[in-house]
Amino acid sequence: MKMxxxxxxxxxxxxxxxxxxxxxxxxxxxxxxxxxxxxxxxAWHEDSFYxxxxxxxxxxxxxxxxxxxxxxxxxxxxxxxxxxxxxxxxGEAELLRRLAPALMACxxxxxxxxxxxxxxxxxxxxxxxxxxxxxxxxxxxxxxxADDDFGRRLRAAFTAAVFDRHYGTEERAADLRREFPxxxxxxxxxxxxxxxxxxxxxxxxxxxxxxxxRPALQLIEPGPIDAEWRxxxxxxxxxxxxxxxxxxxxxxxxxxxxxxxxxxxxxxxxADGWLxxxxxxxxxxxxxxxxxxxxxxxxxxxxxxxxxxxxxxxxAAGWQVLLPAWWEEARRARPRLRARIRSDAGEGPSLFxxxxxxxxxxxxxxxxxxxxxxxxxxLAARGRRLVRVRGQWVALDPAMLPVIRKAxxxxxxxxxxxxxxxxxxxxxxxxxxDDAPEDGGAEAGGAAEEARVALEVExxxxxxxxxxxxxxxxxxxxxxxxxxxxxxxxxxxxIGFSWLASLRRxxxxxxxxxxxxxxKTVQLIAYLxxxxxxxxxxxxxxxxxxxxxxxxxxxxxxxxxRFAPSLRVLLHYGGGRHSGAxxxxxxxxxxxxxxxYTTAALDRKTLAAVSWDAxxxxxxxxxxxxxxxxxxxxxxxxxxxxxxxxxxPIENRLAELWSIFDFLNPGYLGSQRAFNERYGGxxxxxxxxxxxxxxxxxxxxxxxxxxxxxxxxxxxxPEKNEMKTYVHLTAEQAAWYERTVRDLLDRSGELTxxxxxxxxxxxxxxxxxxxxxxxxxxxxPLPAVRTAFDADGDGRPQATDGPAVDVAALAARSEKLExxxxxxxxLREAGERCLxxxxxxxxxxxxxxxxxxxxxxxxxxxxxxxxxxxxERMIEMFQSNALPAGRQPHVFVLSLKxxxxxxxxxxxxxxxxxxxxxxxxxxxxxxxxxxxxxxVKNVHVYKLIALGTLEERIDEMLESKRQLSETVMAxxxxxxxxxxxxxxxxxxxxxxxxxR
Numbered sequence: 001m002k003m004x005x006x007x008x009x010x011x012x013x014x015x016x017x018x019x020x021x022x023x024x025x026x027x028x029x030x031x032x033x034x035x036x037x038x039x040x041x042x043a044w045h046e047d048s049f050y051x052x053x054x055x056x057x058x059x060x061x062x063x064x065x066x067x068x069x070x071x072x073x074x075x076x077x078x079x080x081x082x083x084x085x086x087x088x089x090x091g092e093a094e095l096l097r098r099l100a101p102a103l104m105a106c107x108x109x110x111x112x113x114x115x116x117x118x119x120x121x122x123x124x125x126x127x128x129x130x131x132x133x134x135x136x137x138x139x140x141x142x143x144x145x146a147d148d149d150f151g152r153r154l155r156a157a158f159t160a161a162v163f164d165r166h167y168g169t170e171e172r173a174a175d176l177r178r179e180f181p182x183x184x185x186x187x188x189x190x191x192x193x194x195x196x197x198x199x200x201x202x203x204x205x206x207x208x209x210x211x212x213x214r215p216a217l218q219l220i221e222p223g224p225i226d227a228e229w230r231x232x233x234x235x236x237x238x239x240x241x242x243x244x245x246x247x248x249x250x251x252x253x254x255x256x257x258x259x260x261x262x263x264x265x266x267x268x269x270x271a272d273g274w275l276x277x278x279x280x281x282x283x284x285x286x287x288x289x290x291x292x293x294x295x296x297x298x299x300x301x302x303x304x305x306x307x308x309x310x311x312x313x314x315x316a317a318g319w320q321v322l323l324p325a326w327w328e329e330a331r332r333a334r335p336r337l338r339a340r341i342r343s344d345a346g347e348g349p350s351l352f353x354x355x356x357x358x359x360x361x362x363x364x365x366x367x368x369x370x371x372x373x374x375x376x377x378x379l380a381a382r383g384r385r386l387v388r389v390r391g392q393w394v395a396l397d398p399a400m401l402p403v404i405r406k407a408x409x410x411x412x413x414x415x416x417x418x419x420x421x422x423x424x425x426x427x428x429x430x431x432x433x434d435d436a437p438e439d440g441g442a443e444a445g446g447a448a449e450e451a452r453v454a455l456e457v458e459x460x461x462x463x464x465x466x467x468x469x470x471x472x473x474x475x476x477x478x479x480x481x482x483x484x485x486x487x488x489x490x491x492x493x494x495i496g497f498s499w500l501a502s503l504r505r506x507x508x509x510x511x512x513x514x515x516x517x518x519x520k521t522v523q524l525i526a527y528l529x530x531x532x533x534x535x536x537x538x539x540x541x542x543x544x545x546x547x548x549x550x551x552x553x554x555x556x557x558x559x560x561x562r563f564a565p566s567l568r569v570l571l572h573y574g575g576g577r578h579s580g581a582x583x584x585x586x587x588x589x590x591x592x593x594x595x596x597y598t599t600a601a602l603d604r605k606t607l608a609a610v611s612w613d614a615x616x617x618x619x620x621x622x623x624x625x626x627x628x629x630x631x632x633x634x635x636x637x638x639x640x641x642x643x644x645x646x647x648x649p650i651e652n653r654l655a656e657l658w659s660i661f662d663f664l665n666p667g668y669l670g671s672q673r674a675f676n677e678r679y680g681g682x683x684x685x686x687x688x689x690x691x692x693x694x695x696x697x698x699x700x701x702x703x704x705x706x707x708x709x710x711x712x713x714x715x716x717x718p719e720k721n722e723m724k725t726y727v728h729l730t731a732e733q734a735a736w737y738e739r740t741v742r743d744l745l746d747r748s749g750e751l752t753x754x755x756x757x758x759x760x761x762x763x764x765x766x767x768x769x770x771x772x773x774x775x776x777x778x779x780x781p782l783p784a785v786r787t788a789f790d791a792d793g794d795g796r797p798q799a800t801d802g803p804a805v806d807v808a809a810l811a812a813r814s815e816k817l818e819x820x821x822x823x824x825x826x827l828r829e830a831g832e833r834c835l836x837x838x839x840x841x842x843x844x845x846x847x848x849x850x851x852x853x854x855x856x857x858x859x860x861x862x863x864x865x866x867x868x869x870x871x872e873r874m875i876e877m878f879q880s881n882a883l884p885a886g887r888q889p890h891v892f893v894l895s896l897k898x899x900x901x902x903x904x905x906x907x908x909x910x911x912x913x914x915x916x917x918x919x920x921x922x923x924x925x926x927x928x929x930x931x932x933x934x935x936v937k938n939v940h941v942y943k944l945i946a947l948g949t950l951e952e953r954i955d956e957m958l959e960s961k962r963q964l965s966e967t968v969m970a971x972x973x974x975x976x977x978x979x980x981x982x983x984x985x986x987x988x989x990x991x992x993x994x995x996r
Contacts, residue, residue, distance in 0.1 A: 007085070008088070018156030022067060023063070023064045024037040031062055034064060037063075041081070045080060070160040070168075072161070073100050074104060103158055111128065112127060113129055115155065116201070194280055213266070215274060217311075217320070229303035232246050233274070234322070245258055248292055249275055251289065282310060285310065308331070338363040340360055364376040369392060422463065428694060476499055479494070485525065485564060489522070507641060511646065511702055513645075514707075519933060520618075525564045528591065542588075544593070545616065548617075548619060553868065556618070567592050570589075583610075584606075597622050597630040598630065601632075607633070608637050613639065615642050617634060617646075623660065647928070718937055723941070727819050727947065728948075729815070733771070740770065745985055772840060785845065785861075823912070835910070841865075843915065845861065855891065857889065859892075861892075892905060892908065906930055950987065
């Protein structure tokens with residue numbers, strides 16, 4: 001028995017985009033529910049997954065089914081229908097049912113072409129190539145069955161079907177662009193508007209041009225006899241492009257000329273539209289009397305306009321344009337302003353500082369022609385745009401003249417160029433024009449024109465050699481190790497020491513940015529000994545100043561005494577330090593004065609009163625913030641030479657690099673504002689690579705960075721193995737985490753400005769603490785540390801306040817702490833030592849207390865509040881193997897900031913990062929407390945990460961940020977505060993499926 005599902009009358013309306021909006025009427029004239037219509041009508045439609053992917057919309061209380069444009073023609077051409085429904089068709093649905101099979105046949109057989117009419121309006125549409133379909137549509141419109149707009153809407157559906165069938169993949173779409181590039185050119189609409197349908201299809205390459213010639217406009221340059229430019233119409237032989245036939249084109253469109261007889265029919269059939277098209281494209285140049293074989297005379301201005309603008313417009317309109325062979329090179333050639341350093345510059349004594357002056361003369365290069373300043377000014381005074389210079393044509397845009405003069409005005413030959421200017425111009429090599437477009441004449445505007453003036457410098461022989469040495473430290477003459485150095489320098493260390501001494505000769509600041517553990521300290525000590533020898537030979541002695549973090553003052557004292565015992569060292573630190581004249585007298589009697597950043601800021605006037613030979617900053621990232629008192633202090637200290645030591649020249653922002661360089665070579669990278677405008681956001685913007693490449697060129701001569709893995713370093717260090725350990729949040733952590741996220745999102749929508757930023761950063765800190773242990777945010781008392789060390793560091797047990805340690809209860813509240821305990825117990829059973837880094841003081845104390853209770857042995861904890869004497873005692877005890885059982889520490893917990901720099905802890909072969917820092921360089925710096933010269937074991941680094949949290953997302957960002965930092969690119973974490981509430985939600989929301 002046949003199932004009868006009733007009758008449905010299908011109606012539809014095609015949208016402007018070709019989508020079909022369908023609705024159905026039942027036998028009573030009522031509307032069929034949209035879901036029922038979709039299920040019945042598309043039950044066999046595979047392309048929409050049997051209708052399930054189609055949307056149902058409500059329009060004027062009628063439920064309609066929306067069929068996307070790409071499905072419309074194929075569906076109605078095939079009409080795969082259920083046989084249990086009595087289908088009827090009305091309105092445009094019936095029209096589609098009649099026309100779709102023929103349309104689909106055209107699409108399948110590729111009998112279609114781009115629509116010139118649509119392209120003229122700025123869009124790409126396909127037009128079927130079946131005149132019968134056009135006649136049928138015209139008949140439907142004439143009879144009133146279709147409205148006037150039906151054909152255009154049908155083309156939209158046909159276009160979607162063609163794209164879906166033939167160009168629906170990226171590869172096929174790319175093939176279309178490669179095969180018919182003129183469809184996608186910016187001027188595609190211009191040609192579509194000015195050509196007929198057939199000519200346009202030939203122009204874009206869709207159809208083959210069967211004519212044996214192509215019409216062209218030829219510009220002829222002035223010669224020995226004819227002193228004028230001439231523009232003429234020619235027919236160019238396709239088989240012999242150098243064969244040109246000038247033609248006459250009368251005002252009435254009649255064409256005549258000496259072409260081959262077999263061309264005549266093709267010429268007569270095509271010439272009718274040439275005059276009209278030329279008048280539309282060249283209204284100012286089209287001669288009233290038509291075009292003559294000898295061509296139309298053009299003055300200099302008209303010839304320039306034709307070359308720079310009219311020819312471009314004609315080509316876009318489909319014309320062949322023949323220009324002088326030299327124009328392409330002249331068009332692309334940017335004027336280059338070259339400062340030629342006189343041959344005697346730099347031949348005297350060594351230069352000192354970036355402000356040293358050298359003499360130069362101007363040279364202006366136009367293409368391959370080079371003019372003196374006087375020759376250029378005389379040429380410019382003629383006021384011509386196209387001139388011959390020494391037998392070659394040069395394009396000289398008058399709009400460029402004031403720009404060139406302005407560029408020349410920046411540097412006065414009577415005063416000379418500063419060594420800073422010479423260096424920057426040489427390093428950038430005319431990069432001032434790199435941002436400018438290649439095309440564009442006077443119409444391009446002053447800003448673009450100014451960018452096109454490339455400033456260059458032509459060095460004299462000696463300066464070229466000297467500056468070349470700056471960029472290639474390995475090519476510098478190697479200096480022997482100075483007398484008094486009590487260690488052998490590794491080859492790369494000798495290169496670094498020699499490089500520092502080389503920059504000293506020029507009075508140029510140097511940033512030694514070797515990886516942590518490569519011996520920056522010993523390279524600087526060798527430099528200080530060399531400087532003392534040099535000053536003794538010159539008969540004038542001056543002390544050098546070393547400024548370092550408080551945490552490494554003791555390390556510097558020991559290293560100076562160990563490697564250079566002959567250097568007289570004055571420690572300027574603590575309550576009994578000198579001031580005023582007493583300090584100056586003591587400093588001048590010393591070779592090296594050692595102080596901290598904090599003391600330098602406090603005693604700024606005292607230290608600034610001494611003339612220093614060199615001011616050296618260790619861990620120079622401490623002045624990354626230009627506005628701090630300690631950064632201002634060290635910049636104010638007078639010195640013949642300035643040196644910065646840092647393993648992390650960029651921690652978060654490029655502005656930090658500027659701050660260090662402003663100390664080393666003031667003014668070299670411009671003002672802070674100018675630097676930020678040019679480079680500050682480049683790493684975050686598309687197209688910033690060119691700016692960053694420019695910055696790398698500028699800093700390279702003054703920044704020497706070697707990494708442990710560099711082949712030239714040859715440290716023969718053991719391996720470093722990094723691994724990530726993922727843990728889940730406990731239910732308690734998850735509850736606190738979600739409450740914090742909820743509060744943050746609620747507040748972020750209400751707050752603005754600095755209040756919103758502060759709330760976000762505070763919440764982010766709280767979330768990271770929750771990933772570590774909930775006790776950090778509940779403010780409960782931290783457990784007692786039952787084995788600590790007193791202020792003398794003698795290792796005697798000392799009780800501290802706090803509740804007793806319940807290891808099991810504390811660990812159960814944080815899987816991260818549980819996992820840490822398991823791993824530390826395992827490595828202690830194997831007799832290994834470890835470092836544990838955390839950024840939170842409370843977490844460090846908690847880890848210390850739990851591990852001491854678990855291991856039954858002392859656990860050291862170093863943080864920012866640890867006194868210097870105790871700090872040094874801790875390091876000594878950890879590195880020692882001589883302490884008796886029960887007093888020898890094997891686990892060292894360190895604050896990431898206080899313990900991440902300046903320490904040598906090679907007794908450890910395991911490093912734990914309990915919580916993650918924002919910057920991979922800071923973590924690497926901490927890891928290198930163990931992975932450095934002197935390490936004989938493989939180092940294992942563990943990074944603990946809470947799954948499903950902000951911490952996991954930070955880890956993903958750190959991976960990309962490490963790549964940025966290694967190419968002088970980094971961004972600040974402050975970007976989080978700029979996120980919208982939705983973006984913030986995406987970043988911080990907890991994934992509940994990853995909670996324990």
